Amino acid sequence: MKILVCVKRVPAPGARISLTPDSRSIDARHLSFTVSPHEECAVEEAIRLKELHGGTVTVLTLGNAEAEEQLRYAISVGADEADLIAAHEIDIDPQATATALSDRISDLEGGNGPFDLILVGNESADAGGYQVGVRIAHALGRPIINGIKGLKVENQTIEARREIDGGFEIYRLPIPAIVAVKEGINLPRYPTLPGRLRAKKANVRTVDYQHQAGGLTMVSLATPVEQQTATRVLGRGADAAPAVVDLFEELGLL
Amino acid sequence: MTSILIFAGESDELDRQAVSLAASLGPVEVASVGPTKIGGVEKAWQIEHPILSDYAPEAIAESLAQLVGQGMPSAVIAAGTERNNEVMAHLAALLDLPLATNVLTVSAEGDDWHLTRVRWGGSLIEEATLSAFLKLLTVAPHSQPAWEESKAATPEIFEPELAEELGRTRVRERVTVDEGISLTTAPVIVSGGRGVGSAEGFAALEELAGLLGGAVGCSRVVTNNGWRSHRDQVGQTGTRVAPHLYVACGISGAIQHWVGMMAAKNVLAINTDPEAPMVTKADYAVIGDLHEVLPAIISEIRRRQGTM
Ligand SMILES: Cc1cc2nc3c(=O)[nH]c(=O)nc-3n(C[C@H](O)[C@H](O)[C@H](O)COP(=O)(O)OP(=O)(O)OC[C@H]3O[C@@H](n4cnc5c(N)ncnc54)[C@H](O)[C@@H]3O)c2cc1C
Ligand SMILES: Nc1ncnc2c1ncn2[C@@H]1O[C@H](COP(=O)(O)O)[C@@H](O)[C@H]1O
Numbered sequence: 001m002k003i004l005v006c007v008k009r010v011p012a013p014g015a016r017i018s019l020t021p022d023s024r025s026i027d028a029r030h031l032s033f034t035v036s037p038h039e040e041c042a043v044e045e046a047i048r049l050k051e052l053h054g055g056t057v058t059v060l061t062l063g064n065a066e067a068e069e070q071l072r073y074a075i076s077v078g079a080d081e082a083d084l085i086a087a088h089e090i091d092i093d094p095q096a097t098a099t100a101l102s103d104r105i106s107d108l109e110g111g112n113g114p115f116d117l118i119l120v121g122n123e124s125a126d127a128g129g130y131q132v133g134v135r136i137a138h139a140l141g142r143p144i145i146n147g148i149k150g151l152k153v154e155n156q157t158i159e160a161r162r163e164i165d166g167g168f169e170i171y172r173l174p175i176p177a178i179v180a181v182k183e184g185i186n187l188p189r190y191p192t193l194p195g196r197l198r199a200k201k202a203n204v205r206t207v208d209y210q211h212q213a214g215g216l217t218m219v220s221l222a223t224p225v226e227q228q229t230a231t232r233v234l235g236r237g238a239d240a241a242p243a244v245v246d247l248f249e250e251l252g253l254l
Numbered sequence: 255m256t257s258i259l260i261f262a263g264e265s266d267e268l269d270r271q272a273v274s275l276a277a278s279l280g281p282v283e284v285a286s287v288g289p290t291k292i293g294g295v296e297k298a299w300q301i302e303h304p305i306l307s308d309y310a311p312e313a314i315a316e317s318l319a320q321l322v323g324q325g326m327p328s329a330v331i332a333a334g335t336e337r338n339n340e341v342m343a344h345l346a347a348l349l350d351l352p353l354a355t356n357v358l359t360v361s362a363e364g365d366d367w368h369l370t371r372v373r374w375g376g377s378l379i380e381e382a383t384l385s386a387f388l389k390l391l392t393v394a395p396h397s398q399p400a401w402e403e404s405k406a407a408t409p410e411i412f413e414p415e416l417a418e419e420l421g422r423t424r425v426r427e428r429v430t431v432d433e434g435i436s437l438t439t440a441p442v443i444v445s446g447g448r449g450v451g452s453a454e455g456f457a458a459l460e461e462l463a464g465l466l467g468g469a470v471g472c473s474r475v476v477t478n479n480g481w482r483s484h485r486d487q488v489g490q491t492g493t494r495v496a497p498h499l500y501v502a503c504g505i506s507g508a509i510q511h512w513v514g515m516m517a518a519k520n521v522l523a524i525n526t527d528p529e530a531p532m533v534t535k536a537d538y539a540v541i542g543d544l545h546e547v548l549p550a551i552i553s554e555i556r557r558r559q560g561t562m
Contacts, residue, residue, distance in 0.1 A: 015508055015531040017377050026378075037474070037491045095352055122336075125490070126374055130336075130355050131343035138347035143312070143422045146340045149484070163485065165438060167430035169309070171423060183491040184477065184484025215352030219381040221373065229537055231523075237542035238550035244522070245554045247538060251499055251520060253442060253466050254555065 001055035001153065003046040004108070004115040006101055006133070007035040007074065009067040010126045016223075023220040025090055026126075035070050037183040038121030044188040045151055045181060046119055047078035053153060056080045058108065058115070062087060062100050068204050076191035076199035083108065084206045093214025094127065098135030100212055105140065114140075114176040117158065122147055122182045133180040144178040145171045149185045257296060257325065261318060261332040261341065262286040268333035270400035272393040276331045277401065279362050285321055285412070287314060294403025299412045306416075309337065310424035315344030317414035322349075322388065334372075334392035342392050351386045356394040375490030376513035396496075396517065435469045437486065442468030443497045445488055445515070446476060449504015449525065449544055453481040458548040459503060465555050471495065471515075473505050489514035503544040507532025524548070 011028040018027045034040070046057040059074040061067045062085040071082035085100050092100070109115065118140075120133035130146070137144035150161030150168075153175075160171045160179055173179070191199070234243040248254045258276040262269035263286040273292055276282045284292050285299040287306045292298070299321060305313045318341070322330060330345065332338040334356040346353035356372035358379065367384045372394045384391070437443060444463040446456055456470065463470045471488040472481070488495055490510040496517035503524045505511060512535070515521070523536035524544045533539045540547050 013374075013377070013509060015506070017374065017509060019378075093352070095346075095350075098347075123339075128356065128373060128375060129353070130339035131346060131353055134340065134343035135347045138344070145311070145423050146343075147336050165436055166433065167428060169425045170427040170429065172426050173422065183474075184487070187478065187480060215385045216354055217383045217385070219368075219383060222379045222381070224376070224379055226535075229535060231534060231536050231539050233528075233539050233541060234522075235540055235542075237540075238546045240540040240542065240547060241550035241554040244538075244540060244547075244551050245558060247522070248466065248499075248555070253499060254558070 001049055001053045001116045002058075003049060003055060003117045003119065004058045004060055004105060005039070005042050005046050005074070005079070005119045006136070007039040007043065007059055007061050007070055007121075008124050008126075009033050009061060009063045009070045010036060010124065019221055019223065023222065024218070025221070033066070033069060035073075036121045036123070036125035038123065038181060040188045041183050041185050042119040042121055042181045043074045043077065043079060044186045046117075047189075048186065049117070049151070049153060050078070055116070058083060060101065060104060061085070062092065062097055062209060064088070071204055072199040072202060073191070075202045076195040077189055078195065082202060082204045084204050085209050086206050087209035089209070089211070091127070091218045092209075093216050094129040094131050095135065095214035095216070096212035098132045098139065100209055101132065102136045102139035104207065105136065116175045117153070118142075118176075118178040120178065120180050122180045133178055137178045140178075142176055142178050143173045144180065145173060146180040148179050148181045151179060151181070151185065256328040257281045257283045259318075259322065259325065259327040259330045260284045260295075261330060261338065262290045262292060263288065264333065264335050264337055266291055267400055268335060268395050270402075271396070271398040272331055272333040273401035274398040275357075275360065275393050276329070279360060280328060283325065283327065285318065287317075289406075289409065291404055291406055292401065293405040293407060294401070295407065298407045298409040300409035301412050301414060303414055303416050305421045305424065308425040310421060311337070311340045311344050312423045313416050313420040314341045315348055316416055316420055317412070318345050319348050320414045321412055327388070329389035329391065332392050334394050339392055342390055346390050349388065349390075351388055351390055352384055354382065354384050354391040357391045358394050358397045360391070374513075375510065376516070377490075377509045433485070435467070437469050437471055437488065437493045437495050440469035440495070441498045442466040442501070443471045443488070443495055443499075443515075443518075444468055444501045444503065445471035445473070445505060446503045446544075447473040447505030448475040450476065450481070451504075451545075455545070456482065458545070458552065461552055462501070462548060465552065466499075468497070468499075473511050502532050502536065503548065505532050506530045507535060
């Protein structure tokens with residue numbers, strides 16, 4: 001199976017998010033970077049499918065030069081090839097993102113035939129647009145289903161499970177297809193030492209981002225106003241139990 | 255004045271919130287697959303086609319595109335549920351138009367709309383402009399009051415022409431599992447984080463949840479360690495919950511966890527660290543080791559119920 005995974009580099013903020021003085025991005029000076037948890041699981045799922053069915057895993061990102069770090073991470077856990085569309089712009093609109101990614105995917109497919117499966121995250125951690133994967137699917141004329149927490153490939157068909165309240169739904173897509181996965185589909189592995197060495201030496205194919213059109217423009221970011229709560233400390237250790245049970249009674253829970 | 259088309263159909267409550275936002279922008283028409291209970295709007299469309307007998311995002315989007323071609327609304331708006339975000343993404347891709355998901359506010363003066371929308375799962379708010387002749391957006395759940403009017407108009411049936419191929423992404427099978435009380439409806443959630451220490455450590459949380467008629471939740475560290483199923487994870491990449499009481503045991507309160515439970519009416523934090531964000535943001539707190547505090551709470555409840 002030939003599989004491609006789209007990942008996006010995002011900061012990994014802690015308890016609070018602080019913004020840059022121009023309010024256009026997260027102040028990431030003291031932060032590390034990651035890909036969205038959904039995408040981390042997409043990479044893991046691709047590697048598991050490769051281990052089952054053979055084939056290759058390619059990871060693709062549109063981001064700044066530093067986004068190489070996330071591609072190398074994917075290689076360290078088992079991806080084979082890495083592609084970067086290098087951009088200077090910040091916050092590229094979802095339409096423009098999808099155009100750049102699908103154009104690059106078409107180039108990579110070239111005379112080699114389509115990727116059997118393209119995996120994306122259900123939504124990016126930062127922009128949360130819920131749409132880049134769907135737009136890629138339309139551009140390439142392939143089926144896509146979102147929100148997937150289980151995948152099986154059999155006889156050129158992809159069986160996908162989606163969790164809903166009280167159970168799950170099953171979809172069956174013909175290959176080639178695109179699937180947007182959610183965290184929980186698997187538990188991602190950690191890189192091994194040989195994996196890290198391979199990642200260090202790997203070649204990241206890089207092309208420059210050509211500006212694309214899009215109709216949603218970010219103007220600025222703000223942190224929501226936090227309501228100030230005065231915390232009522234009910235006590236320390238086991239001695240707090242009666243006060244806690246009083247509270248449960250007050251709230252009508254017992 | 256051109257109308258605003260609402261795509262309704264998943265949750266009556268959330269659909270009504272979307273109608274409230276739309277009603278501030280123009281006359282509202284509602285389209286749904288199957289009947290809708292929403293009233294007080296200009297018109298209701300009921301979309302009918304055999305492919306739509308179960309959820310089929312591509313086919314729904316194509317139906318909406320055809321309906322839009324007929325009525326030429328100025329916007330199509332839906333509640334920002336997982337499914338609607340998917341359907342609207344298909345519609346946006348079909349029409350090659352921008353889509354703003356999880357919108358909080360809209361100011362619609364002039365050709366471009368200025369809006370605010372949810373970022374980082376709720377930890378940030380983005381101010382953005384949406385430029386298109388037809389605006390597509392989804393509304394962040396619980397950001398608007400619900401539209402009250404229920405005297406539903408007689409819907410007009412709309413029968414789209416759908417190619418067989420659009421059924422390729424339709425639900426093929428449904429499987430039900432008995433999962434007890436679900437996180438989204440539980441009145442109480444007893445939730446555990448890294449501080450619980452192990453899968454076995456959750457026994458005390460299960461017991462307390464049982465006594466309170468609630469469900470057990472957890473943080474991402476817990477699912478990453480394989481202590482609980484991801485179905486139980488609360489937060490940005492897990493489930494969003496809004497119980498009457500959320501008991502956070504050994505959870506630090508990282509922003510990605512907080513956005514998943516900030517809609518809880520009451521928060522009780524049990525944590526060894528009085529400076530943990532979960533403690534400083536909670537309504538109530540107990541400072542201490544959860545492995546001592548939880549058993550003491552459980553035996554106090556049993557003592558009062560006379561079942562010790
Ligand atoms: C894009 C993105 C999405 C994310 N999505 C989610 C999400 O959906 N849900 C989520 O939960 N996280 C999410 N995270 C992870 C999040 O940032 C935190 O890493 C995580 O929530 C921390 O889990 P925790 O509170 O259990 O662990 P920690 O942060 O390690 O906190 C453990 C807490 O337990 C306390 N403690 C330790 N021992 C005891 C004891 N014996 N008794 C009482 N208290 C004790 C400590 O004082 C501490 O406060 C996401 C991260 C990113 C980057
Ligand atoms: N800049 C990007 N580079 C690579 N993949 C991306 C990028 N932006 C979005 N994606 C993919 O599309 C998914 C959905 O993104 P979004 O529409 O922003 O929620 C993400 O989880 C990624 O898999």
